Amino acid sequence: MRLSKAIPNMFTLGNLFCGFLSIGFASNGEYNNAAILILIGMMLDSMDGRLARMLNADSALGKELDSLADIVTFGVAPSFLVYFTYFSQFGLIGMVVAGLFPLFGAYRLARFNIGSSKSSLHYFVGVPITAAGGILALLTLFGDTLPNIITTVVFTALCFLMVSRLRIPSLKEVPLPKYGTIVTIFLGCLLYIIYRQSYHDFPYLIYIATPVYIGYLAYRFVKRKNTKDFD
Numbered sequence: 001m002r003l004s005k006a007i008p009n010m011f012t013l014g015n016l017f018c019g020f021l022s023i024g025f026a027s028n029g030e031y032n033n034a035a036i037l038i039l040i041g042m043m044l045d046s047m048d049g050r051l052a053r054m055l056n057a058d059s060a061l062g063k064e065l066d067s068l069a070d071i072v073t074f075g076v077a078p079s080f081l082v083y084f085t086y087f088s089q090f091g092l093i094g095m096v097v098a099g100l101f102p103l104f105g106a107y108r109l110a111r112f113n114i115g116s117s118k119s120s121l122h123y124f125v126g127v128p129i130t131a132a133g134g135i136l137a138l139l140t141l142f143g144d145t146l147p148n149i150i151t152t153v154v155f156t157a158l159c160f161l162m163v164s165r166l167r168i169p170s171l172k173e174v175p176l177p178k179y180g181t182i183v184t185i186f187l188g189c190l191l192y193i194i195y196r197q198s199y200h201d202f203p204y205l206i207y208i209a210t211p212v213y214i215g216y217l218a219y220r221f222v223k224r225k226n227t228k229d230f231d
Contacts, residue, residue, distance in 0.1 A: 022038050031084065035081060074105065
């Protein structure tokens with residue numbers, strides 16, 4: 001396998017590994033670490049597909065691997081996180097409710113995989129599982145300032161929104177605003193960590209991943225600008 005074809009899959013596997021680590025941190029009571037790792041997985045997920053297109057390395061294997069990684073990092077990991085931080089107080093019922101999130105997410109991914117490729121360029125049908133899992137991670141990260149009822153309502157709404165027929169603009173052809181949103185999230189998380197003076201408590205992966213991601217965005221911006229100037 002050529003290196004160019006392996007690079008996107010390495011980012012996808014990194015996304016999957018972040019999901020695994022998030023589950024481990026959540027089970028050990030390190031909920032902030034678990035939430036941060038889901039956000040790092042979100043960052044890696046936003047890169048693998050674009051790297052595959054940049055390197056002309058699209059493959060059926062990569063697409064299937066991406067779906068498997070997404071269900072772990074943005075389906076199973078967030079549900080574990082919400083269960084340990086809130087739903088565990090309800091016992092078996094809480095576990096069953098928390099388990100609904102990856103079920104809805106898996107259905108949404110399967111429907112997306114068999115959907116029209118043309119329509120997916122312009123909009124998503126239902127809220128993407130990546131966005132839903134990232135929202136739950138952010139709610140957990142800042143959960144000490146929010147009432148638990150908000151987490152419950154958002155959790156329930158996201159489950160149904162993922163399988164809804166609501167059309168969500170994909171913004172795939174307008175990359176900068178989407179990138180700007182993700183960068184804002186990561187910078188906000190870093191400022192939160194510094195403000196709380198708890199930078200030594202978070203996984204060091206975030207201090208590697210964030211500069212790499214910002215460098216990747218800068219490269220994309222410069223390349224896009226040079227292409228326009230050349231045209």
